[in-house]
Amino acid sequence: MIAIVDYGAGNIFSVKNALDYLGLESRLTNKKEDLVSADSIILPGVGAFPAAMDKLQASGLVDTIKQQAKLKPFLGICLGMQLLFEKSYEFEKREGLSLIKGYVDKMVEPDLVIPHMGWNKLEYNGECKLLEGMGDNEYVYFVHSYKAFCEDENLFAYCEYGSRVPALVGDGKYVYGSQFHPEKSGKTGLKILENFARLH
Amino acid sequence: MLAKRIIPCLDVRDGKVVKGVNFEGIKEVGDPVECAYEYNLQGADEIVFYDITASHEGRGVILDVVRETAKKVFVPLTVGGGIATVDDIRDTLRAGADKISVNSQAVKNPQLIKDGADIFGSQCICVGVDAKAISPNKWTVYINGGRIDMQIDLIDWVKKCEQLGAGEICLNSIDTDGVRGGFDIPMLKAVVDAVKIPVIASGGAGKLGDFADAFIKTDCSAALAASLFHFKELTVGQVKEDCRSKGIIVR
Numbered sequence: 001m002i003a004i005v006d007y008g009a010g011n012i013f014s015v016k017n018a019l020d021y022l023g024l025e026s027r028l029t030n031k032k033e034d035l036v037s038a039d040s041i042i043l044p045g046v047g048a049f050p051a052a053m054d055k056l057q058a059s060g061l062v063d064t065i066k067q068q069a070k071l072k073p074f075l076g077i078c079l080g081m082q083l084l085f086e087k088s089y090e091f092e093k094r095e096g097l098s099l100i101k102g103y104v105d106k107m108v109e110p111d112l113v114i115p116h117m118g119w120n121k122l123e124y125n126g127e128c129k130l131l132e133g134m135g136d137n138e139y140v141y142f143v144h145s146y147k148a149f150c151e152d153e154n155l156f157a158y159c160e161y162g163s164r165v166p167a168l169v170g171d172g173k174y175v176y177g178s179q180f181h182p183e184k185s186g187k188t189g190l191k192i193l194e195n196f197a198r199l200h
Numbered sequence: 201m202l203a204k205r206i207i208p209c210l211d212v213r214d215g216k217v218v219k220g221v222n223f224e225g226i227k228e229v230g231d232p233v234e235c236a237y238e239y240n241l242q243g244a245d246e247i248v249f250y251d252i253t254a255s256h257e258g259r260g261v262i263l264d265v266v267r268e269t270a271k272k273v274f275v276p277l278t279v280g281g282g283i284a285t286v287d288d289i290r291d292t293l294r295a296g297a298d299k300i301s302v303n304s305q306a307v308k309n310p311q312l313i314k315d316g317a318d319i320f321g322s323q324c325i326c327v328g329v330d331a332k333a334i335s336p337n338k339w340t341v342y343i344n345g346g347r348i349d350m351q352i353d354l355i356d357w358v359k360k361c362e363q364l365g366a367g368e369i370c371l372n373s374i375d376t377d378g379v380r381g382g383f384d385i386p387m388l389k390a391v392v393d394a395v396k397i398p399v400i401a402s403g404g405a406g407k408l409g410d411f412a413d414a415f416i417k418t419d420c421s422a423a424l425a426a427s428l429f430h431f432k433e434l435t436v437g438q439v440k441e442d443c444r445s446k447g448i449i450v451r
Contacts, residue, residue, distance in 0.1 A: 013296060017271050047321075113396050115323050117367070118202040118421065119245055119451045139203055139451035141276060143298075143323045160201060184298065186240070186275050186451075 002026040002197060003038035005080075007052075007059040012044050015077065018183040022190060024197045032064045040072050040199065041065070045079030049090040049104060049146070052079050062097070069099050073199040074175045075130075081169065081177030082148060090146050099175045102150030109162030115145040120159040120180075122167055122188075128156035130168060130176055130195045138188045140167065140180035147179065168192075174199075203451040204415050204443065205245035205422035206436050207400065208429040210235055212281075213252045215261040219430060229430070233268045239429065240273045242436035245451055247273065248301070248370075248424065251281035259288075263295040270296030280328055280370075284309075289316050293324060301370060303328035304343035307350055307357070310364055317365025326400075327366040329358060331387060332374040339387055346374045354387070355394045362395045369395060370424065372402040380406025383414040383423065392419045400424050411439045412446045 004015055006028040019026040026042075027034060035041055043065065045052050056062055068074065076084045085096045088104035096104070107114050119139040124131060142159070148166040156176075157168040170176040176196065182189035210217050210232050217230040236247045247269070251262040259282055266279060279292045280301030292300050306313050306327050316325045330346045331339040331354040339354035358369050371391050373384030383401040392399045398421035401414045405425040414423050428434050440450045 014270060014274075017296070018274055021272060021274070113398060115367070116202075117323050117398070118205065120202055121449075183274055184276055186243075190274060 001038050002040050002042060003034045004028050004042045004044060005035070005061065005065070006030050007055045007061065014181075014183045015042060015044050018190060018193055019197070022194055022197070024194075030059050030061065032061065035061065035064050035068050038068075038072065040197065041068060041074045042196075043074070043076040043080035043083065045077065045083060046143075047079060049079065049082060049088040049096075050092055050094050052083060053094055053096065056083070066097060066099065069097075069175050070173070072174060073196060074099075075196050076175075076177040077183070078144060078179060078181055081179050082146060084169070084175060084177045085148055085150070088146070100150060100154050100169055100171050100177065102148055102154065102169075104146050104148055107145055107147050107161075107165070112162045115143055116147075116161045116165060117143045120161060120165070120167075122157045123159060124157050125152070125155045128168060128170065129199060130170075130192050131157060132195050133191055134188070140178075140182070140185040140188055142167075142180045144179060148177075201449060202421070203245070203449050205400075206243075206411065206439050206443075206450065207246045207248055207422050207424040208239045208244050208436060209248040209250055209402075209424050209426040210430070211250050211252055211426060212262060212265060214258055215265055217430070218252070219427065232265045233272070235430070236269045236273050236277075239436060240275060243440055243451065244275060244436045245422070246276045246278060248278045248280060250301075251279065253282065256282075263291060266292065266295040266297050278326060280326070284312070286312070286315050286319060289320060289325075293320060297324075299324045299326050299368070301326040301328045303330065306361070307341060307343050307352070310360065313361055313364040313366050317367070322365045322367035325366050326368040326370055327358075327361045328370045328372065329354070329361075330372045330374055333387070337386065337390065339390075342374060346377075355390060358391050358395050362397050366397060368398045368400065368421075370400040370402055373404060376404030377402075379404060380428075382406065382410040385414065385417050388414060388420055389418045398422065408434060408438060408442050412443045412448055415443060415448045416446065
């Protein structure tokens with residue numbers, strides 16, 4: 001069973017719909033015991049970093065998430081990916097879950113429209129199990145105004161939007177984060193979710 | 201860089217896809233969920249449902265359509281038509297839409313754009329604009345499906361939409377809509393030059409090359425069509441292949 005953390009931040013149903021479509025058992029939950037018994041965990045999220053961190057803390061799940069992310073496959077999506085980093089500067093300096101080294105800050109591209117919204121192409125950076133079966137021309141769907149700044153060793157895929165935008169990151173063990181929405185990225189996104197579900 | 205988007209639009213009334221056929225009135229032509237799924241298979245980058253349900257009580261039906269579509273179509277969904285309040289926006293997003301599109305209601309009550317953007321984020325607020333030329337480089341904004349000229353300058357209006365927090369403009373030219381001679385390039389160019397937010401070209405696609413033409417001649421971000429795709433004259437895949445062969449980046 002894949003636990004989808006339901007902490008009141010964002011459209012969690014589209015993630016659930018995608019997993020249902022793939023025939024993968026999942027549960028929307030805010031219970032510690034579900035995170036402990038799950039085979040893997042997905043942390044979704046849209047909105048602002050501080051508000052999401054507040055909600056996550058209010059849910060009482062932060063310690064459980066940090067502990068379980070060291071034991072089983074864990075995927076943060078969009079803002080859920082940004083929460084994996086050490087800190088963010090969205091509105092204020094705020095500590096994140098610190099599961100991946102790095103921080104989150106505003107995208108500054110004077111010649112381009114922010115938010116970075118639409119379909120952009122994945123450029124690969126090293127081996128990653130979530131990207132198995134991907135071709136040379138895989139597009140995924142992004143909607144965000146802040147981006148991650150991380151080490152090269154934690155970067156599995158990026159896209160070009162003025163400068164490099166980290167698209168898929170990880171700690172090299174169980175933790176992954178996708179800045180794009182796999183649940184809105186057509187066949188490519190579904191394949192990535194399927195790859196994630198196959199990890200153990 | 202971002203891929204140019206090809207967007208099929210489905211007109212929905214009381215939960216059924218409808219089309220005006222040969223001016224003989226509106227005809228039911230299919231199940232919106234199935235149509236959306238078919239477009240998804242063809243490679244649509246986004247799907248727009250335009251709800252033309254007349255009665256307010258009928259509003260719930262489009263939400264069911266969105267809910268069902270969201271179970272099998274995994275690209276962004278936009279819903280337009282009949283959205284007049286922040287509550288309408290909330291209900292539509294909760295049903296599984298990624299964006300909403302407001303048109304006449306935004307002209308009547310521009311605060312709706314600002315409230316929607318403040319509460320839900322600019323990324324989910326698209327403003328649909330119907331406009332018509334009054335002289336070669338001047339256009340005015342129409343509401344109620346192109347029936348009422350509001351005598352508002354198009355360029356002033358799209359700039360205002362952007363300031364209020366619109367995330368995107370879907371620009372429909374009344375002059376080219378239904379004529380099938382291609383998108384309204386001068387109008388499109390004028391709007392793209394006036395705002396930074398993405399602009400979707402709408403109204404006028406009649407043949408394969410019209411889509412690439414809009415992308416080559418203007419910096420629009422997306423192109424939308426309804427009948428052309430609906431009557432299977434072209435598939436989304438064919439349009440993308442044509443764009444790709446002309447060096448346009450598509451998914």
